[in-house]
Amino acid sequence: MYEVALTSREKNRDGDPIISLTPAVSRPDKASGCQACGARQKSICAALSSGDLPMMAAIRSDVRFAPNQTVFFEGDPADSLFNVKQGVVKLFKLLADGRAQITGFLFPGDFLGLALLNKYSYSCEAVTASELCRFPRVEFERLLERFPALEREVLSTASNELAAAQDQMLLLGRKTAQERLATFLIMMRRRTAASAQADTIVLPMSRQDIGDYLGLTIETVSRTVTRLRKSGTIELPDPHRFVIRDPEALAALSGLEDL
Amino acid sequence: MYEVALTSREKNRDGDPIISLTPAVSRPDKASGCQACGARQKSICAALSSGDLPMMAAIRSDVRFAPNQTVFFEGDPADSLFNVKQGVVKLFKLLADGRAQITGFLFPGDFLGLALLNKYSYSCEAVTASELCRFPRVEFERLLERFPALEREVLSTASNELAAAQDQMLLLGRKTAQERLATFLIMMRRRTAASAQADTIVLPMSRQDIGDYLGLTIETVSRTVTRLRKSGTIELPDPHRFVIRDPEALAALSGLEDL
DNA sequence: CGATTGCTTGACTGGGTTCAAGGCCAGTGG
DNA sequence: CCACTGGCCTTGAACCCAGTCAAGCAATCG
Numbered sequence: 001m002y003e004v005a006l007t008s009r010e011k012n013r014d015g016d017p018i019i020s021l022t023p024a025v026s027r028p029d030k031a032s033g034c035q036a037c038g039a040r041q042k043s044i045c046a047a048l049s050s051g052d053l054p055m056m057a058a059i060r061s062d063v064r065f066a067p068n069q070t071v072f073f074e075g076d077p078a079d080s081l082f083n084v085k086q087g088v089v090k091l092f093k094l095l096a097d098g099r100a101q102i103t104g105f106l107f108p109g110d111f112l113g114l115a116l117l118n119k120y121s122y123s124c125e126a127v128t129a130s131e132l133c134r135f136p137r138v139e140f141e142r143l144l145e146r147f148p149a150l151e152r153e154v155l156s157t158a159s160n161e162l163a164a165a166q167d168q169m170l171l172l173g174r175k176t177a178q179e180r181l182a183t184f185l186i187m188m189r190r191r192t193a194a195s196a197q198a199d200t201i202v203l204p205m206s207r208q209d210i211g212d213y214l215g216l217t218i219e220t221v222s223r224t225v226t227r228l229r230k231s232g233t234i235e236l237p238d239p240h241r242f243v244i245r246d247p248e249a250l251a252a253l254s255g256l257e258d259l
Numbered sequence: 260m261y262e263v264a265l266t267s268r269e270k271n272r273d274g275d276p277i278i279s280l281t282p283a284v285s286r287p288d289k290a291s292g293c294q295a296c297g298a299r300q301k302s303i304c305a306a307l308s309s310g311d312l313p314m315m316a317a318i319r320s321d322v323r324f325a326p327n328q329t330v331f332f333e334g335d336p337a338d339s340l341f342n343v344k345q346g347v348v349k350l351f352k353l354l355a356d357g358r359a360q361i362t363g364f365l366f367p368g369d370f371l372g373l374a375l376l377n378k379y380s381y382s383c384e385a386v387t388a389s390e391l392c393r394f395p396r397v398e399f400e401r402l403l404e405r406f407p408a409l410e411r412e413v414l415s416t417a418s419n420e421l422a423a424a425q426d427q428m429l430l431l432g433r434k435t436a437q438e439r440l441a442t443f444l445i446m447m448r449r450r451t452a453a454s455a456q457a458d459t460i461v462l463p464m465s466r467q468d469i470g471d472y473l474g475l476t477i478e479t480v481s482r483t484v485t486r487l488r489k490s491g492t493i494e495l496p497d498p499h500r501f502v503i504r505d506p507e508a509l510a511a512l513s514g515l516e517d518l
Numbered sequence: 519c520g521a522t523t524g525c526t527t528g529a530c531t532g533g534g535t536t537c538a539a540g541g542c543c544a545g546t547g548g
Numbered sequence: 549c550c551a552c553t554g555g556c557c558t559t560g561a562a563c564c565c566a567g568t569c570a571a572g573c574a575a576t577c578g
Contacts, residue, residue, distance in 0.1 A: 093429045095514045101429040114418045121422045151410060158417040159373045163380045165424035170352045170360040172431035173474030215432030220534055222558050255354045479566055481526050
């Protein structure tokens with residue numbers, strides 16, 4: 001098993017050479033079809049009919065990652081695209097001195113790997129133990145040509161991400177710490193919606209990750225969480241479990257229209 | 260002619276109803292073909308062969324906008340897509356209290372209008388007198404279905420914008436004022452590259468716009484410009500004309516790898 | 519001309535960062 | 549079983565970068 005204890009941030013600080021590790025736990029699994037995939041309905045694969053699914057199954061394989069393990073680094077040759085099947089992964093960019101900006105957290109069903117010039121323009125790391133469905137780029141592009149509905153779906157996904165990115169720019173450029181955290185909690189609640197306990201959201205990422213996503217330090221995240229807690233807007237059974245006591249108050253703080 | 264003196268920011272602050280104005284100066288111009296279009300080579304239209312161009316020409320029309328005139332507002336029905344032919348336009352989002360975040364400046368050849376749920380998720384306003392090439396959404400989508408190369412090009416454009424958006428998130432979340440401005444100048448230089456005077460860049464937008472793009476106030480923009488000027492990195496023949504005296508120093512300040 | 523608009527500059531403030539310490543908990547080893 | 553350790557989170561105190569408030573200047577325009 002590879003040494004994966006260091007985060008990419010620390011690697012960068014120490015000036016170690018940045019080398020993409022092959023997955024520590026990899027289970028090529030082409031045999032298993034896509035029918036049984038739990039993420040299928042939520043992912044781009046939904047664009048294909050059951051009859052066409054085997055075409056996709058033929059080129060895919062499963063890869064697993066331990067928490068904090070790197071999927072790929074910014075600058076790596078972008079020869080794969082992925083669908084998240086299980087777990088949570090993060091996309092991020094680094095500055096030379098180690099400052100990090102997480103550009104997104106990806107959940108089951110989310111798609112990643114669009115790239116230009118055949119280089120990834122961001123790094124990807126597992127937040128929790130994760131399972132990704134991998135497609136070699138060349139074969140995937142052949143699939144896009146063959147199935148316009150799939151390409152349409154990818155374009156739709158990209159448009160979605162673009163809109164989310166613009167929201168995030170508004171957050172990073174103009175919102176206060178409290179507005180950022182409130183917005184974040186509401187967005188996470190939307191993603192987890194339709195679960196049994198709609199108002200309890202479990203955030204598997206660390207305070208550092210939340211800070212790197214919201215453009216804040218861990219201290220500010222912690223203090224702001226405390227403030228929301230003391231005001232009665234949220235409750236914290238444990239540091240990763242957020243119970244939203246007053247959704248309206250949270251929405252009012254977030255600068256968003258609705259929940 | 261319509262009253263267009265108020266900016267959208269002021270409109271919002273004053274609580275006026277937000278209504279999309281029809282272009283003050285509109286010249287439907289379907290007759291003119293696309294062959295003579297100066298923006299053609301730089302835009303998505305380049306994906307179509309000369310033989311297929313008339314299909315596109317048949318559905319397009321020209322619209323002109325005066326400086327500060329609104330092309331569309333966030334929330335408007337997204338029934339058009341546009342290509343910038345001349346001038347500069349900005350895309351932006353507003354918070355309820357008037358805080359604004361510009362998510363992008365668009366130059367000739369740039370494409371805009373991708374939207375979900377048939378609503379624009381951002382507003383668009385002319386920075387300078389501009390001419391846009393307009394496509395009705397429904398017809399444009401038929402074109403996408405008919406010409407896979409065009410759809411591929413749109414997807415490529417969206418990927419590009421996504422990468423740019425991620426860079427901007429890094430800037431807004433983690434860079435200092437000086438790093439933001441240096442990055443901005445370098446990006447603008449790249450866009451204007453290959454012109455006669457490569458190191459003189461003309462920025463038509465106001466300090467307010469630059470601030471709204473970089474997540475800063477006009478005062479901070481102004482002070483930072485002054486600092487770069489006094490350090491000899493840049494020179495300012497006039498407030499909108501930036502001469503880059505020391506590109507390497509600027510790159511070093513920006514946190515970017517190259518110019 | 520005076521008035522307005524856009525940019526700059528100065529003085530002061532404050533929200534968020536930095537630096538530092540302490541608490542909590544799970545894992546480990548004596 | 550308990551001391552020790554390290555990771556993660558929280559809290560406090562001091563600081564600082566960018567924001568706020570205010571004034572002044574140059575160019576444009578009615």
